[in-house]
Amino acid sequence: MLRFILILLAPYALFAALTFSTNNNKDVELLKTFDIDSSFLYDEKLNEMKSSERARYQYKHFFQAMDNAYIFIPRIKEVLNEYNVPAEFLYLAMAESNFSTKAYSKKRATGMWQFMPRTAKLYKLRIDDYVDERRDLIKSSKAAAQYLTYLHKKFGKWYLAAIAYNCGGGYLSRAIKRAGTDDLKVLLDDKKRYIPRESRLYIRKILALALVGNDEDYLIDNEYEFLLNRGNAYSLATVKVARGESLSRISKLIGIPLKELKALNHHLSYDFTPPDVKTYDIYIPYVKLSEFKQKYHPESIKNIYMVHTVKAGESLYSIGKKYKVPYKIIKDFNKLTTNRLSLKERLIIPVAVSKHSFHDKKYYMVKNGDTLDSIAKANKVSIGFIKSVNNLKNNTIKIGDKLYLNE
Incomplete structure (x- = not known):
């Protein structure tokens, strides 16, 4: 009888073994995309985090973030592929921001990929009164892919690129020099502390999220199998x-x-x-x-909307005179209840197109190597004029500064 029962159960046992083997192989392959040895699957803290991540994200964070991002995840994967960055780096964005383009940190990092202003400008993301392209789904993803490609080229391994994304390339270079190796297990040593605690947890968090997202059986068991294919349909x-x-x-x-x-x-x-x-x-x-x-057909617009930041000594009247717009219109358009303005207050100005052309370069974005002298000569205006219009006290300008070139 026992033999008969064992014969009946044998296929189920074999299926379970095959399932475990299949899942294990998938996990090993996932680690390989990060250039991490398969032995790291037994990292105690990774497994603790994986379990806690599963519990934490099960109904609220992980699946909600994946569900909310279904419409743009395929496009982001395409962008990563265009730059030969492993698709699994999608989970870096999840670790950074839960795929939220509105994410903002105390360190002034913004967007889904949490770019700092300096790095954003380095990768030509526009940041000004009108737009912040760190929040742009596609442009920020392209910038992140370019940055990760640069880090991978510098350090030679994808897990090092991910760590450097968090703590900075300079910090990681010094850490590798102190450790005498770039081996992941050595760099993650809690006693030696070659890299910051945040970075030691960061790489594990990315892997934990990726392992959960890679576990088809887990998604099916928790009735989230629709996430496996939903992204392909939208x-x-x-x-x-x-x-x-x-x-x-x-x-x-x-x-x-x-x-x-x-x-x-x-x-x-x-x-x-x-x-x-x-x-x-x-x-x-x-x-x-x-x-x-x-x-869609572009309409012939009567007004262009400009953003004006109030400077010291300005009034609604002087601002209206500058843009040739009655100050009462500015007041009504911005729903102001008083004529008093605050320093650095932003006003939207409806400028008549017939009175103001934007094809004569209303402003100039400072690039690497620019000086006030070179900008003045190129635009046939005086240095004094540029300083006056832009309220500059000296000739110092920075990359990314916006300079108005006409009244």
Whole structure:
């Protein structure tokens, strides 16, 4: 009888063994994408974190973040692939921000990939009154892929690129020199503390998230198997719209809730695209692309919306005079209840297109190697004029500074 029972149970035991073997092989392959040896699967802290991550993210964080990001995850994977960065680095973005483009840290890091201003400008992400492209789903992902590619080229291994992304390339270089090796287990030594505690946890967190996301059986058991395929059915489309175009108008044209459209375009500081370029990229669900192509035609706009930051000594009257707009219009447009302004207060100015051309370079973004003298000569204005218009006390300018070149 016992022999008969064992014969019946044998296929189930074999299936369980095959399932374990299959899952284990997948986990080993996942570690290989990070250039990590398979023995790290037995890292005590990784397994503790993996269990705690599963418990923590089971119903609230992990699955909610994956579900919320379903529409753009495929496009981000495409971007990573374009730069030959392993798709599993998607979980770096999850570790940084839970895929939130609105994420902001005390250290001034912003966006899904948590770029600091200096690094963002290095990778040509625009940050000014109109946009913060660290919040741009695609442009920030391209910048992150470029940065990770640079770190991988510098350190030679993907796990080192991930660690350097967190603690900085300089810090990691010094840590490797002190340790005498770039071996992961050595760098993660809690007693030697070659790298910061945050970074020691950081690489494990990325791996823990990736292992959970890679575990198909776990997703199915918890009724989240739809996440395995949902991302393939939806995607994001990039479309070009005219300068000063309103998201409100686009939402009505293609029949998408404004809140949903804004969520895909958090890089825009206001409801409108920058007024100083001919066209600008925004994102819509791919399923709306055909409708957009059929219905969208740039309108002949009467006003361009500019953002003005109040400087010392300015009044509504002087600002209105500068932009040739009645100060009462500025007051009404910004729903001001008083004429008194605060220093550094931001006002949206509806500037008449007929009175103000943006094709004559309203402002100039300072690039590497620029000086006030070179900018003045190139734009046929005096240094004194630039200093006066931009309220500069000396000739010092920095990369990324925005200089107005005409009244």
